[in-house]
Amino acid sequence: xxxxxxxxxxxxxxxxxxxxxxxxxxxxxxxxxxxxxxxxxxxxxxxxxxxxxxxxxxxxxxxxxxxxxxxxxxxxxxxxxxxxxxxxxxxxxxxxxxxxxxxxxxxxxxxxxxxxxxxxxxxxxxxxxxxxxxxxxxxxxxxxxxxxxxxxxxxxxxxxxxxxxxxxxxxxxxxxxxxxxxxxxxxxxxxxxxxxxxxxxxxxxxxxxxxxxxxxxxxxxxxxxxxxxxxxxxxxxxxxxxxxxxxxxxxxxxxxxxxxxxxxxxxxxxxxxxxxxxxxxxxxxxxxxxxxxxxxxxxxxxxxxxxxxxxxxxxxxxxxxxxxxxxxxxxxxxxxxxxxxxxxxxxxxxxxxxxxxxxxxxxxxxxxxxxxxxxxxxxxxxxxxxxxxxxxxxxxxxxxxxxxxxxxxxxxxxxxxxxxxxxxxxxxxxxxx
Amino acid sequence: xxxxxxxxxxxxxxxxxxxxxxxxxxxxxxxxxxxxxxxxxxxxxxxxxxxxxxxxxxxxxxxxxxxxxxxxxxxxxxxxxxxxxxxxxxxxxxxxxxxxxxxxxxxxxxxxxxxxxxxxxxxxxxxxxxxxxxxxxxxxxxxx
Numbered sequence: 001x002x003x004x005x006x007x008x009x010x011x012x013x014x015x016x017x018x019x020x021x022x023x024x025x026x027x028x029x030x031x032x033x034x035x036x037x038x039x040x041x042x043x044x045x046x047x048x049x050x051x052x053x054x055x056x057x058x059x060x061x062x063x064x065x066x067x068x069x070x071x072x073x074x075x076x077x078x079x080x081x082x083x084x085x086x087x088x089x090x091x092x093x094x095x096x097x098x099x100x101x102x103x104x105x106x107x108x109x110x111x112x113x114x115x116x117x118x119x120x121x122x123x124x125x126x127x128x129x130x131x132x133x134x135x136x137x138x139x140x141x142x143x144x145x146x147x148x149x150x151x152x153x154x155x156x157x158x159x160x161x162x163x164x165x166x167x168x169x170x171x172x173x174x175x176x177x178x179x180x181x182x183x184x185x186x187x188x189x190x191x192x193x194x195x196x197x198x199x200x201x202x203x204x205x206x207x208x209x210x211x212x213x214x215x216x217x218x219x220x221x222x223x224x225x226x227x228x229x230x231x232x233x234x235x236x237x238x239x240x241x242x243x244x245x246x247x248x249x250x251x252x253x254x255x256x257x258x259x260x261x262x263x264x265x266x267x268x269x270x271x272x273x274x275x276x277x278x279x280x281x282x283x284x285x286x287x288x289x290x291x292x293x294x295x296x297x298x299x300x301x302x303x304x305x306x307x308x309x310x311x312x313x314x315x316x317x318x319x320x321x322x323x324x325x326x327x328x329x330x331x332x333x334x335x336x337x338x339x340x341x342x343x344x345x346x347x348x349x350x351x352x353x354x355x356x357x358x359x360x361x362x363x364x365x366x367x368x369x370x371x372x373x374x375x376x377x378x379x380x381x382x383x384x385x386x387x388x389x390x391x392x393x394x395x396x397x398x399x400x401x402x403x404x405x406x407x408x409x410x411x412x413x414x415x416x417x418x419x420x421x422x423x424x425x426x427x428x429x430x431x432x433x
Numbered sequence: 434x435x436x437x438x439x440x441x442x443x444x445x446x447x448x449x450x451x452x453x454x455x456x457x458x459x460x461x462x463x464x465x466x467x468x469x470x471x472x473x474x475x476x477x478x479x480x481x482x483x484x485x486x487x488x489x490x491x492x493x494x495x496x497x498x499x500x501x502x503x504x505x506x507x508x509x510x511x512x513x514x515x516x517x518x519x520x521x522x523x524x525x526x527x528x529x530x531x532x533x534x535x536x537x538x539x540x541x542x543x544x545x546x547x548x549x550x551x552x553x554x555x556x557x558x559x560x561x562x563x564x565x566x567x568x569x570x571x572x573x574x575x576x577x
Contacts, residue, residue: 376503378503381447381505383445383482383505383552384482384537385475388447388480389477411447413503414503416449
């Protein structure tokens with residue numbers, strides 16, 4: 001097995017932790033001395049850099065939130081000078097003001113290094129053609145993957161998003177072996193290819209998908225892998241961390257979080273107490289070596305759990321599990337917490353309906369009413385109304401069992417639900433709150 | 434007995450229950466110069482199934498499929514009825530006496546008389562029984 005940087009990737013855990021501690025300590029000293037924002041935060045929390053005496057003392061430090069970036073728009077908390085900055089990215093800002101992130105050359109190098117390790121761990125390298133179908137531009141996905149792929153010596157096909165038919169032609173003509181995009185866009189590519197009479201499995205060289213930027217599930221992975229004949233790997237990151245940063249390895253058992261770059265904690269979002277390995281909670285990340293925009297105990301709002309055993313691939317760095325929802329994506333239906341990812345998981349187990357869905361929440365009288373619209377699979381169409389009613393009832397039953405809340409299901413025509421090329425918006429909440 | 438010549442290919446189309454869906458189907462068939470000989474709509478809560486006998490079922494199937502419709506062929510049979518009071522009763526009685534269970538059915542009355550279209554569980558069995566009872570089955574070649 002090939003490793004990008006064996007010395008770091010297989011470093012004993014104890015040595016990694018010493019390294020993390022040293023990096024954390026120097027980061028905190030630097031911020032306390034040079035960042036008015038972070039200096040004040042530490043004062044408020046009554047903590048001094050000298051209080052950081054071991055790695056677990058990270059828990060004494062104050063949290064950071066998305067709103068800290070928004071409130072300090074565009075660059076008030078940057079800790080690099082304008083001369084030192086070499087790039088900006090701007091997050092889409094679907095909820096409120098956009099946020100701006102800045103990078104020094106060193107920040108870009110470490111981001112690229114992180115991806116080079118990840119892409120190598122899924123077997124990519126020289127000779128591969130990686131089609132980057134994440135958006136290029138202000139979004140971090142396109143350029144991030146681009147530099148990561150170039151670093152490992154692969155050939156980049158920078159298609160960005162959109163113009164799907166042309167993407168498929170180029171995939172075929174230039175022999176793309178891997179594609180980086182959102183899972184929903186890959187499904188869209190698969191559907192468009194079928195319409196064009198192209199079988200991704202037989203007519204292209206594609207064998208790897210690096211999929212992220214939106215939540216997806218294990219069953220969706222199975223479906224993509226079986227349908228398109230590729231291995232599908234999850235990738236994780238947000239612009240505040242730099243961009244897409246951490247991939248699964250060939251084992252497909254969670255993202256490796258490189259300990260020399262990031263310190264992960266999983267906390268209970270309500271009590272803010274640390275949780276044990278394997279427990280589900282809010283992902284909190286400290287980026288240890290960032291220069292332009294350090295993020296300390298950043299609460300991304302993603303729900304996951306951590307695994308700290310040495311991976312079967314030999315890498316010693318901890319892994320976080322597939323993102324299982326967002327603290328703020330959670331729908332509350334009649335007092336019950338519902339994550340769209342649970343609905344997706346339940347639907348993937350029902351071959352009668354396709355992988356696309358839409359959730360519509362309304363308030364009828366005093367009660368919340370949830371409607372899930374699903375596409376009837378081509379092979380499941382029966383001419384008999386009774387059979388169709390049966391399918392609908394079965395889907396309703398399965399959803400009710402997994403969500404513990406009553407759900408109405410509507411069968412719609414295949415291809416009729418909106419497809420999204422970026423982050424999908426699968427929930428329409430019509431309740432006026 | 435060659436029962437196959439009495440088996441007629443009906444096209445069945447899944448449709449959401451919203452304005453314009455039937456128009457979309459009919460327009461597509463018109464464009465392909467496919468003539469609709471008989472048709473019915475079965476509706477349930479929120480969706481429906483459009484069933485039609487057409488002169489070129491394969492052409493209709495391919496066109497609608499290319500437009501993304503969920504479409505299937507269904508085997509049906511057609512029984513000739515007298516176009517006069519009591520006509521349906523005669524046929525229905527024959528079917529009942531022969532123990533044929535009807536899944537669904539629809540009818541049309543054209544220039545060559547009235548026709549009852551039937552979707553049954555056991556097509557071959559039904560054809561034999563109807564023939565034996567003396568009723569007239571229309572051959573597939575009448576339609577397509």
